[in-house]
């Protein structure tokens with residue numbers, strides 16, 4: 001078990017990040033808990049960043065921090081990728097919003113269509129949350145059915161339907177969420193991941209409109225999709241007339257230029273995209289079968305239209321950044337590089353954890369790394385190791401908040417910013433970064449155990 005030296009960590013943290021502390025005092029008068037995204041909340045206070053380049057962020061104190069949040073997963077090419085910056089600057093001077101159709105949205109859409117197997121047609125949104133909201137509404141209109149099946153621990157944004165069962169602790173008797181009506185809850189069926197028999201029983205019982213899944217498993221592979229599950233799910237969806245939605249907001253363009261669907265060879269009916277899609281600027285998309293997305297068209301075979309406005313849909317700046325980023329990713333080299341770096345980091349961390357006899361393990365796939373704390377099972381002997389037999393209750397259980405804050409603070413003191421218990425690599429991380437990261441974990445362990 002970890003037993004963090006809470007007060008020693010906090011004292012060092014306050015000394016090292018004193019200017020951030022002052023900025024946070026201002027923030028407390030502005031934002032609930034002082035932050036603009038729940039994930040950025042940190043005790044005693046979050047670190048304020050003034051600029052970022054490549055694999056690193058610079059704190060307001062001037063500390064250089066190796067970044068494994070990578071823009072919440074949107075920066076596969078690292079911070080300030082030159083071609084993206086140049087494209088956005090060029091577009092900035094030409095106009096940021098035309099309230100009109102423009103050629104860059106065509107360029108952007110054509111790139112997506114070429115790269116993502118399911119993208120016969122698409123519509124841009126402003127975020128991944130909007131894309132998944134849109135996906136289930138399209139599914140409901142075209143199928144005439146109402147229920148949505150999702151997997152426990154799969155995150156699809158924060159709108160009413162899909163926020164249910166997205167966060168531990170998972171209490172299968174009650175998926176209620178403050179502010180979400182009972183009516184909405186009743187329309188969503190959340191089930192255990194990786195269980196095809198359960199999927200079939202659920203389809204038979206509820207006759208859902210659609211089933212949505214994170215392409216690499218809940219919380220970007222914290223609970224990995226296992227074996228033939230995706231192919232089996234595709235087959236069951238076909239058999240029971242259920243539309244399959246693959247949420248590739250994280251996995252899209254990260255694990256493969258065509259996302260999980262290209263990597264696994266399983267084509268969903270619709271796909272949701274965001275993050276890397278827009279090169280680090282705001283943006284998302286729903287892509288999918290032409291006959292399904294036709295329901296957004298003004299004259300369509302369904303005789304009813306799904307309304308879809310959105311001030312920033314297809315925004316020229318996001319389109320410029322997106323085109324530049326997708327061009328840099330299209331040949332697969334960037335995905336492979338980030339994947340290889342993450343593999344090296346997982347191995348290096350597990351060597352360290354074994355050497356230090358630390359109660360934790362690193363695992364994950366592609367360019368994603370997860371740390372499972374308070375783990376006392378066998379050490380991995382290969383990179384495809386999945387701890388705890390993949391049991392979502394153990395891999396995605398609620399960890400003590402104090403340990404989580406201590407872990408992040410201890411790593412930040414060693415110059416590493418880790419995304420909760422997880423991290424992602426970009427193409428810009430270097431071998432030196434990996435060595436420094438392992439050294440920072442080594443130092444952090446002194447404080448944590």
Ligand SMILES: Cc1ncc(COP(=O)(O)O)c(C=O)c1O
Nearest residue numbers: 127128129155156157249250274
């Ligand atoms: C798999 C997945 N889907 C949807 C979303 C929501 O995207 P956004 O934050 O752009 O609304 C996220 C965000 O992290 C995500 O990881």
